[in-house]
Amino acid sequence: xxxxxxxxxxxxxxxxxxxxxxxxxxxxxxxxxxxxxxxxxxxxxxxxxxxxxxxxxxxxxxxxxxxxxxxxxxxxxxxxxxxxxxxxxxxxxxxxxxxxxxxxxxxxxxxxxxxxxxxxxxxxxxxxxxxxxxxxxxxxxxxxxxxxxxxxxxxxxxxxxxxxxxxxxxxxxxxxxxxxxxxxxxxxxxxxxxxxxxxxxxxxxxxxxxxxxxxxxxxxxxxxxxxxxxxxxxxxxxxx
Numbered sequence: 108x109x110x111x112x113x114x115x116x117x118x119x120x121x122x123x124x125x126x127x128x129x130x131x132x133x134x135x136x137x138x139x140x141x142x143x144x145x146x147x148x149x150x151x152x153x154x155x156x157x158x159x160x161x162x163x164x165x166x167x168x169x170x171x172x173x174x175x176x177x178x179x180x181x182x183x184x185x186x187x188x189x190x191x192x193x194x195x196x197x198x199x200x201x202x203x204x205x206x207x208x209x210x211x212x213x214x215x216x217x218x219x220x221x222x223x224x225x226x227x228x229x230x231x232x233x234x235x236x237x238x239x240x241x242x243x244x245x246x247x248x249x250x251x252x253x254x255x256x257x258x259x260x261x262x263x264x265x266x267x268x269x270x271x272x273x274x275x276x277x278x279x280x281x282x283x284x285x286x287x288x289x290x291x292x293x294x295x296x297x298x299x300x301x302x303x304x305x306x307x308x309x310x311x312x313x314x315x316x317x318x319x320x321x322x323x324x325x326x327x328x329x330x331x332x333x334x335x336x337x338x339x340x341x342x343x344x345x346x347x
Contacts, residue, residue: 195233
């Protein structure tokens with residue numbers, strides 16, 4: 108904690124990096140201890156450090172690790188959400204990707220947190236920008252996964268007006284992306300959106316994605332066992 112509070116930029120960065128590595132431990136990371144020690148307000152403050160992308164990246168990564176635990180609410184209570192969203196437009200691509208990853212973790216926790224992100228000004232717009240112009244394959248995968256979590260959930264379903272801008276882009280990914288992992292996540296996102304009233308089904312059909320979903324069922328590609336379930340689910344919603 109002393110390093111994180113240090114007046115030295117190098118010591119702060121080193122302290123946050125060490126903290127992130129602790130939270131990245133595969134077995135029993137000390138998430139609760141980190142929260143109880145009062146680190147989260149400092150990590151949130153470091154998200155504002157646009158003069159130090161490395162510090163932003165490490166702070167966002169540490170928060171991502173907290174968000175992947177059963178204590179996700181703590182990072183929201185610390186005020187991270189309105190600080191993470193602007194990072195989706197950061198100049199540094201690794202910062203943008205890490206912010207998207209953190210938001211995806213939060214959205215995947217429960218419908219309440221998903222809706223908080225959907226209603227946060229700039230969140231959908233920022234994710235959409237990175238979905239349309241991913242800097243790397245890793246970013247494409249992580250942002251698509253995060254968007255899929257925003258489309259997920261049935262009690263209640265996400266507000267269709269808020270996820271509507273994402274649907275045509277997700278359809279284009281399924282049609283033209285060459286990466287199987289990304290296609291699977293995008294196909295699941297479309298299946299979540301298609302579950303419900305006619306307006307949802309119409310939105311899916313209007314993208315023209317149905318013939319592509321049928322082709323994927325017959326493609327015989329290596330990812331068939333993963334892509335078939337969301338394709339079948341979407342087509343099943345449409346025909347019924």
